[in-house]
Amino acid sequence: MNNALMDVAAGLVSGTIKVVDLSVTLTSETPILQLPEEFGWKNAWPFSKEEISRYDERGPAWYWNNIKCGEHTGTHFDAPIHWVTGKDHENHATDTLPPSTFVGPAVVIDATAESQADEDFLLTVEFLKNWEAEHGQIPKGAWVLYRTDWSKRTDPEDFLNKRDDGNHSPGWDPATITFLAEERDILGVGTETVGTDAGQAAAQDPMFPCHNLMHGANKCGLASLCNLDELPATGAILVAAPLKIQNGSGSPCRVIALVPA
Numbered sequence: 001m002n003n004a005l006m007d008v009a010a011g012l013v014s015g016t017i018k019v020v021d022l023s024v025t026l027t028s029e030t031p032i033l034q035l036p037e038e039f040g041w042k043n044a045w046p047f048s049k050e051e052i053s054r055y056d057e058r059g060p061a062w063y064w065n066n067i068k069c070g071e072h073t074g075t076h077f078d079a080p081i082h083w084v085t086g087k088d089h090e091n092h093a094t095d096t097l098p099p100s101t102f103v104g105p106a107v108v109i110d111a112t113a114e115s116q117a118d119e120d121f122l123l124t125v126e127f128l129k130n131w132e133a134e135h136g137q138i139p140k141g142a143w144v145l146y147r148t149d150w151s152k153r154t155d156p157e158d159f160l161n162k163r164d165d166g167n168h169s170p171g172w173d174p175a176t177i178t179f180l181a182e183e184r185d186i187l188g189v190g191t192e193t194v195g196t197d198a199g200q201a202a203a204q205d206p207m208f209p210c211h212n213l214m215h216g217a218n219k220c221g222l223a224s225l226c227n228l229d230e231l232p233a234t235g236a237i238l239v240a241a242p243l244k245i246q247n248g249s250g251s252p253c254r255v256i257a258l259v260p261a
Helices: 003-014 112-117 125-135 156-160 174-183 209-216
Strands: 017-021 048-056 059-068 076-078 103-110 143-147 188-191 220-223 236-239 250-252 256-260
Touching: 003 017, 103 125, 125 174, 174 209, 188 209, 209 220
Parallel strands: 103 143, 143 188, 188 220
Antiparallel strands: 017 256, 048 059, 076 220, 076 250, 103 236, 236 256
16 A cells, blocks of 8 residues: 555544645636737636526426636636647647646745735746745746735736736746746646736737746646645645546636645
């Protein structure tokens, strides 16, 4: 019997391992990414729910609903096929990605202070290397989670932070994405913002660098995470499994982390 797995099971039972929910609740008010109209964002469905029956004449012993939303709604998974740069990879959709992609060690890069001081803060390679000097090198096959406490903005308008020139929220310097994908060979990145890129990412070079470069490298993304403040900088295990949608570009998912209590 595998002692490592039994140790995890024992830790879950005893409470020495805590399960942290990193997912927002899906409601009709859940913010979705709003891009310029030429990008077609208005065709994305917000989350909606329609009751089928609830212990009544429509179904006396059961309660269930129809649901409707875009693949990239709420806390969601981005597969490489989501972006044009990732379209030619093999096994790059939600139904064909190796299941090992959905589980890995998590590192949390805390840029809360910087993001509070500058809502357009871009995380640089220098920032990452300073983090590594304190916490150790980011391991191969890790999920890199970008903590900004942006998820604490519970008002949808404040969360999207949209002005005349578009959304304003923290993101990545393009060189940082290349560094993580090529030099650290991570599984993917996760953010607390509505998408994995900065609010002003349409003006970056390349446009939407996290999507462009991360998916181009056959890596994945997670967006609209929460409770990253409950995770240690290192030592957590992330579980993020999308729905197995045929040729899916992504899906809402329940992201959890296993954390030493």
